[in-house]
Amino acid sequence: MAADPIIRVENLTAGYDAEVLMRDVNFTVNRGEVFVILGGSGSGKSTLLKHMIGLYEPMSGRVLIDGDDIVTAEGEAHYAILRKIGVMYQSGALFGSMTLLENVRLPLEEYTALVDEAMDLLARTKLRLVGLDQFCGHMPAELSGGMQKRAAIARAMALDPTILFLDEPSAGLDPITSATLDELILRLAKSLHITFVIVSHELASIYTVADRVIMLDKRKQGIIAEGDPKMLRDSSDDPWVRQFFRREAAAEAT
Amino acid sequence: MTALARAVGAPATAATLTVTDATGGSRELRLAGRLDAYSISGVWALARAEAARTPNRSVVIEASGVVYCDGAGVAMLVDLLRQERSAAAPVTVRGLKPEFQTLLDQFDPAAFRPPAAAPPERLHAVEEIGRAALIVWRDMVTQIAFVGETSAALWFAIRHPDRVRWKDVWYTCEQVGANALPIVALISFLIGMIIAFQSAVPMRQYGAELFVADLVALAILRELGPLMTAILLAGRSGAAFAAEIGTMKVNEELNALTTMGLDPVRFLVVTRILAALLMVPLLTLFANIIGILGGALTMISFNIPILTYLREVDSLVDIKDLWAGMAKTPAFAILIAGIGCLRGLQTETGAAAVGISATRAVVSGIILLVVVDGVYAFIYYLLDI
Numbered sequence: 001m002a003a004d005p006i007i008r009v010e011n012l013t014a015g016y017d018a019e020v021l022m023r024d025v026n027f028t029v030n031r032g033e034v035f036v037i038l039g040g041s042g043s044g045k046s047t048l049l050k051h052m053i054g055l056y057e058p059m060s061g062r063v064l065i066d067g068d069d070i071v072t073a074e075g076e077a078h079y080a081i082l083r084k085i086g087v088m089y090q091s092g093a094l095f096g097s098m099t100l101l102e103n104v105r106l107p108l109e110e111y112t113a114l115v116d117e118a119m120d121l122l123a124r125t126k127l128r129l130v131g132l133d134q135f136c137g138h139m140p141a142e143l144s145g146g147m148q149k150r151a152a153i154a155r156a157m158a159l160d161p162t163i164l165f166l167d168e169p170s171a172g173l174d175p176i177t178s179a180t181l182d183e184l185i186l187r188l189a190k191s192l193h194i195t196f197v198i199v200s201h202e203l204a205s206i207y208t209v210a211d212r213v214i215m216l217d218k219r220k221q222g223i224i225a226e227g228d229p230k231m232l233r234d235s236s237d238d239p240w241v242r243q244f245f246r247r248e249a250a251a252e253a254t
Numbered sequence: 255m256t257a258l259a260r261a262v263g264a265p266a267t268a269a270t271l272t273v274t275d276a277t278g279g280s281r282e283l284r285l286a287g288r289l290d291a292y293s294i295s296g297v298w299a300l301a302r303a304e305a306a307r308t309p310n311r312s313v314v315i316e317a318s319g320v321v322y323c324d325g326a327g328v329a330m331l332v333d334l335l336r337q338e339r340s341a342a343a344p345v346t347v348r349g350l351k352p353e354f355q356t357l358l359d360q361f362d363p364a365a366f367r368p369p370a371a372a373p374p375e376r377l378h379a380v381e382e383i384g385r386a387a388l389i390v391w392r393d394m395v396t397q398i399a400f401v402g403e404t405s406a407a408l409w410f411a412i413r414h415p416d417r418v419r420w421k422d423v424w425y426t427c428e429q430v431g432a433n434a435l436p437i438v439a440l441i442s443f444l445i446g447m448i449i450a451f452q453s454a455v456p457m458r459q460y461g462a463e464l465f466v467a468d469l470v471a472l473a474i475l476r477e478l479g480p481l482m483t484a485i486l487l488a489g490r491s492g493a494a495f496a497a498e499i500g501t502m503k504v505n506e507e508l509n510a511l512t513t514m515g516l517d518p519v520r521f522l523v524v525t526r527i528l529a530a531l532l533m534v535p536l537l538t539l540f541a542n543i544i545g546i547l548g549g550a551l552t553m554i555s556f557n558i559p560i561l562t563y564l565r566e567v568d569s570l571v572d573i574k575d576l577w578a579g580m581a582k583t584p585a586f587a588i589l590i591a592g593i594g595c596l597r598g599l600q601t602e603t604g605a606a607a608v609g610i611s612a613t614r615a616v617v618s619g620i621i622l623l624v625v626v627d628g629v630y631a632f633i634y635y636l637l638d639i
Binding site (some may be wrong): 053054055079082083085087089090091093094095096101106110111137145155 | 501502504506507509510512514515516554
């Protein structure tokens with residue numbers, strides 16, 4: 001695949017208050033690839049993701065989505081960027097007072113002039129894509145964690161975004177549910193040509209889905225490895241990276 | 255209760271401690287029996303005291319009689335080993351069964367030495383005041399920003415009524431309005447009755463019980479009806495708004511709205527403020543009627559028939575008095591809903607944070623209600639209404 005960057009992160013410095021989590025981070029995500037952000041607990045994976053979707057303002061640096069800076073864009077320009085992305089949050093973050101169908105319908109109600117029936121049908125097709133169309137009338141609380149995450153993916157896809165951000169899609173799921181989710185990601189990436197940015201630390205799933213990974217480390221305040229996950233496992237010269245991929249205890253690395 | 259008492263009171267084998275002088279001038283603490291969380295409290299204190307009493311003699315803990323030792327027993331041994339002593343008089347453990355010894359070996363007593371007590375950080379009074387002022391200032395800035403944002407969103411809603419989520423507004427109306435009817439009825443009826451009774455007793459001495467009707471009606475229409483309704487709603491709906499929005503924030507639902515390009519203020523705050531604006535005047539009207547009826551009930555027991563009571567109310571109380579009270583309700587509505595939503599949006603992370611937000615919504619809601627009511631009283635006084 002020819003390199004065609006859809007997201008550019010340039011000299012991003014980010015953190016909370018006085019504590020800097022990452023300094024001068026640079027990377028790009030190519031159109032159509034499944035890109036995974038890796039790292040140990042507390043390395044700033046989710047923080048990086050929240051910067052990429054414009055929820056947090058960076059200390060310095062830029063995040064360009066399709067050439068537009070998500071931080072400085074305002075008004076219509078900002079909405080235009082937001083319409084290109086969909087986000088699945090770690091907890092699913094479905095609206096608890098609405099049914100699954102209403103959750104998926106919500107972006108359609110707000111942004112399109114479709115008639116009710118069309119919106120229902122569209123929302124149902126999205127739920128169908130994640131295999132949940134028979135649960136349209138259920139409330140989020142009535143579903144298992146894995147189903148909530150799938151429903152959240154359906155909602156994130158409601159307006160057919162070009163990029164989907166997934167925050168820890170397989171955290172807290174059993175291996176089978178997690179594998180189902182991986183399959184879904186691959187299927188969506190292939191059939192809809194969606195670019196995926198996934199925050200994860202589940203090795204099994206990374207080998208299956210990832211085209212490219214970056215690995216964050218808190219002590220180095222940035223990216224310590226970048227590339228194909230299997231190659232990193234076999235040939236990285238960073239001992240910590242090798243340990244991570246081989247699931248070795250990190251007693252000596254610290 | 256008895257089961258618990260038995261479990262605590264009667265361990266299978268109690269731990270025992272015998273203290274003897276061993277050869278070579280050392281003290282020997284002979285531990286025996288079962289060392290678990292239920293049995294060791296007595297021997298732990300004894301052993302500590304014994305070790306502390308002989309700082310210049312080495313102490314040997316002879317543990318060959320220990321038949322069981324779990325995490326609690328190990329913690330006790332570590333505690334005895336970690337005490338700061340001179341090198342010439344160490345504490346040692348001897349004879350512990352190998353399976354217990356391996357457990358003990360996992361802990362380095364030195365790592366559990368209590369840190370030297372740091373002097374508690376004391377702030378200068380000026381610094382304290384400064385910090386408190388900064389917090390108040392920041393809170394004020396957020397409140398002002400929130401008022402601005404909300405006004406903009408309300409203005410947008412007025413210009414584009416089709417973009418308002420009316421379904422959510424009606425749902426909130428039911429929560430705020432219809433479901434509050436019983437409690438509003440109860441409180442305003444009681445208030446009417448109580449005011450009537452408390453004033454009728456002294457007024458009767460002058461034969462002026464009839465005028466209690468005017469007193470009750472004026473007090474309720476001008477002040478108590480609107481204020482009591484608003485305070486009830488601050489406790490009921492203000493807290494509910496804060497908790498709902500706070501929970502949504504904790505669940506990342508607010509983030510989800512933001513990344514969908516949906517403004518939480520327009521989406522959550524405007525609908526709630528609109529619902530409150532519709533419901534608070536209606537509830538106040540309802541409270542006024544019920545309150546006056548409450549007064550009527552008391553007056554019946556003072557032998558004043560209800561028609562006489564109502565005629566008296568009608569003769570002195572003007573429609574102007576009703577409007578003076580009703581004019582406050584939009585301000586109260588915006589205040590209750592606005593504060594509830596603001597506190598919800600300000601929620602930090604964690605389950606406790608939601609509770610804190612709900613409490614703050616009620617407290618600042620009621621304080622501001624009283625302040626605003628005072629402002630109205632002052633304006634009415636100046637305008638001679």
